[in-house]
Amino acid sequence: NAGVTQTPKFQVLKTGQSMTLQCAQDMNHEYMSWYRQDPGMGLRLIHYSVGAGITDQGEVPNGYNVSRSTTEDFPLRLLSAAPSQTSVYFCASSTTKRETQYFGPGTRLLVL
């Protein structure tokens, strides 16, 4: 049972480069979300989706885009990476917003 998977595990980017962080879940969860975790800041919500075709902004959405074409996948795109986006990114899913969220293993991103 794979649960929530994320790729890559680690990535180094140069300022201005773009990339996509992949997230997939095999639990048929409707709700998926992206968080970033920075020292002293806790987990902050970037974007979330309540189902295929529906996305919305979280607390810190600037510089990130998402789409939800299928129930299983919820990729996070960095259009033009900045050093301030250096962080650990977690994807999570749950059956509804109010239920327990299951987290992926995280992607550690370094922007130089």
Next chain:
Amino acid sequence: EDKVVQSPLSLVVHEGDTVTLNCSYEVTNFRSLLWYKQEKKAPTFLFMLTSSGIEKKSGRLSSILDKKELFSILNITATQTGDSAVYLCAVVGGATNKLIFGTGTLLAVQP
């Protein structure tokens, strides 16, 4: 502004000690409070609390919620080195019913 505050920020104890971690919140439209344990990677779920005064237990860990005073505690008895982790508290609520995290408590259990 909705917020979740955890204390202490960090603590160091010895194996066998009992610890209490605190989580207070000011969140509109409160739905539930969750505790997570985060070791080196992703947070893993511990408890979800929705009703005041009902203790949830799992082995040496227990947690309780006080909705009147807007806080929760997580107790760990007879701590072990494997309990060393960051413990995260999160509240489901706010205007859009999202998960709002505290910054966590770093627990270090020394042998």
